[in-house]
Amino acid sequence: xxxxxxxxxxxxxxxxxxxxxxxxxxCIKRGEIKAEIxxxxxxxxxxxxxxxxxxxxxxxxxxxxxxxxxxxxxKASKGxxxxxxxxxxxxxxxxxxxxxxxxxxxFHPDLCVLAGYMLIAGREMCRRYNMINLHPAAPGGPTGTWxxxxxxxxxxxxxxxGVMMHLVTPELDKGPPVTYCIFPIRGxxxxxxxxxxxxxxxxxxxxxxxxxNPLFKLIRQHGLAxxxxxxxxxxxxxxxxxxxxxxxxKVIDSEEKLINGYNLTDEINELVKGAIS
Numbered sequence: 001x002x003x004x005x006x007x008x009x010x011x012x013x014x015x016x017x018x019x020x021x022x023x024x025x026x027c028i029k030r031g032e033i034k035a036e037i038x039x040x041x042x043x044x045x046x047x048x049x050x051x052x053x054x055x056x057x058x059x060x061x062x063x064x065x066x067x068x069x070x071x072x073x074x075k076a077s078k079g080x081x082x083x084x085x086x087x088x089x090x091x092x093x094x095x096x097x098x099x100x101x102x103x104x105x106x107f108h109p110d111l112c113v114l115a116g117y118m119l120i121a122g123r124e125m126c127r128r129y130n131m132i133n134l135h136p137a138a139p140g141g142p143t144g145t146w147x148x149x150x151x152x153x154x155x156x157x158x159x160x161x162g163v164m165m166h167l168v169t170p171e172l173d174k175g176p177p178v179t180y181c182i183f184p185i186r187g188x189x190x191x192x193x194x195x196x197x198x199x200x201x202x203x204x205x206x207x208x209x210x211x212x213n214p215l216f217k218l219i220r221q222h223g224l225a226x227x228x229x230x231x232x233x234x235x236x237x238x239x240x241x242x243x244x245x246x247x248x249x250k251v252i253d254s255e256e257k258l259i260n261g262y263n264l265t266d267e268i269n270e271l272v273k274g275a276i277s
Contacts, residue, residue, distance in 0.1 A: 003034070003035060003036045004034060004035035004036070004110050004111075004238065004239040005035065005036065005038040005107075005108065005109045005110045005111075006035050006036065006037045006038060006109060006110070006111055006112070006113060006235070007037075007038055007039055007041065007104070007107060007109030007111070007112035007113070007129065008021065008037050008039065008040040008041070008064075008112075008113055008115055009040075009041050009042075009112060009113065009114050009115065009117040009131075010040065010041075010042055010055065010114075010115045010116045010117050011042060011043055011044055011052065011116055011117055011118040011119075012042050012044060012049075012051065012052040012054075012055025012056065012116070013044075013049065013051050013052060013055075013116060013118060014051055014116070015051075016116060017051075017055050017115060017116040018054060018055050018058050019228075020115050020116070020228060020231065021040075021055070021058060021059070021062075021115065022058065023228055023232060024037070024231070024232060024235060025037065025062055027232055027235075027236075032232075032236060033232065033235045033236050033239050034236075034239040034240060035110075035235065035238075035239040037062075037064050038065070038107050038108075038109050039064065039065045039066070039067055039104065039107050039109075040059045040064050040065070040066050040067070041067045041068075041069075041100065041103075041104060042055070042056070042066070042067070042068050042069075043069065043070065043071040043100075043117065043118070043119055044068065044070055044071075044072075045068040045069070045070040045073070046068065048070060048072065056068070065107075067103055067104065069096075069099065069100060069103060071093075071096055071119060074092070074095075074096050074099070075092055075096075078092040078095070089120065089122050093119075093120075093122060094122050094123075094124070097121070097122040097124055097125045098124060100125070101124065101125065101128055109129065109130075110130070110238070111130050111131075111132065111235075111238050111245070112129045112130060112131040112132070113131075113132055113133075113231070113235070114131060114132070114133040114134075114168060115231075117133075120170075121168050121170070122170060123170045126168055126169055126170055126249075130167070130245040130249075131167070131168035132165050132166065132167060132168060132178055132234070133165070133166060133168050133175075134163065134164075134165055134227060134230070134231060135163070135164050135165075135166055136149050136150075136163055136223050136227070137149045137153075137161055137162060137163070137164065138160070138161055138162030138163075138164060138180055138182050139162075139164055139166075139177040139180055139260065139261050141153075141161060141162065142156075143174070146220065146223070147211065149161075150216055150219050150220060151202070151206070151216075153185065153219060154197060154202065154205075154215060154216065154219075155202050157194075157198070158185060159184065159185065159186045160182055160183065160184045160185060160186070161182070161183065161185055161219065161223065162180050162181055162182040162183060162223075162226075162265075163180065163181055163223055163226045163227055163230050164177045164178070164179065164180035164181075164230075164261065165177070165178045165179045165180070165230060165231065165234045166178055167245065167249060167251060169249075176249075176250070176251055176260070176261070177251070177260060177261030178234060178243060178245075178251050178261060178262065179230060179233065179234040179237065179243070179261060179262045179263075179264050180230070180261045180262075180263060180264065180265075181226055181230055181263070181264050181265040181267075181268040181269070182263075182265045183222055183223075183226065183265075183269070185218075185219050185222070189218065190215065190218060190219075193213075193214045193215035193218060194215060196214075196215075197213065197215050221276060222276055225272045225275055225276050226268050226272055229267075229268050229271045229272060230264060230268055233264050233267055233268065234262075234264075237262060237264075241254055242254050242262070243259075243262055244256070
């Protein structure tokens with residue numbers, strides 16, 4: 001029986017990219033994730049970034065096939081504008097994705113993980129592969145970067161948030177949820193900061209403290225503590241057949257019933273208990 005195959009897409013731009021690959025590889029070696037990483041793809045090439053070079057060295061140390069293809073060099077070779085029409089990728093980016101697919105044609109991953117991959121996947125990539133990505137909000141929550149998500153939570157005076165893995169679609173952050181966990185952002189640890197921030201206009205807070213605002217930092221801390229565990233639990237669930245993606249890109253459970261995300265809140269909370277001061 002062929003081992004469950006993972007494709008790993010990463011720009012490899014920081015230590016977090018290395019830490020995540022290391023964490024998942026360790027779980028695979030211990031048999032906790034019953035899969036293997038079939039390849040790592042990066043949109044950078046050796047020599048473009050010191051951080052990415054450290055990431056490539058780690059991949060090579062793990063003896064995982066590494067495919068590098070610089071999107072910066074490809075863009076320069078096309079001499080094309082960097083933006084397309086509103087809501088669409090520019091033509092050179094679609095050409096880039098087609099070349100990526102061509103370079104990966106010998107691999108047949110069951111699931112691809114976008115692990116710090118700093119490009120939006122175009123329509124053809126989404127059709128070709130089952131791809132999942134981390135988003136720092138609960139299903140139905142704010143979209144955007146993690147910074148934008150947190151400011152929206154504060155502006156909306158939210159009582160809870162979460163972290164989710166979602167299916168990648170051409171519409172950014174709009175794919176159906178695959179797994180998620182929820183956590184409160186009210187209560188003993190949070191309320192004194194809410195009391196302070198609600199006495200000032202949000203724009204004033206942003207201009208003054210910005211991301212050093214204590215409430216902003218605390219929400220980020222609680223979300224960040226759950227990100228790696230959620231990714232690992234998600235890959236375990238896929239490798240054990242608890243979650244599957246259908247041909248028409250629907251998320252189903254082991255009984256082939258359609259699900260709106262697999263709730264892993266209890267498992268994640270148990271794992272991070274005591275880890276957050």
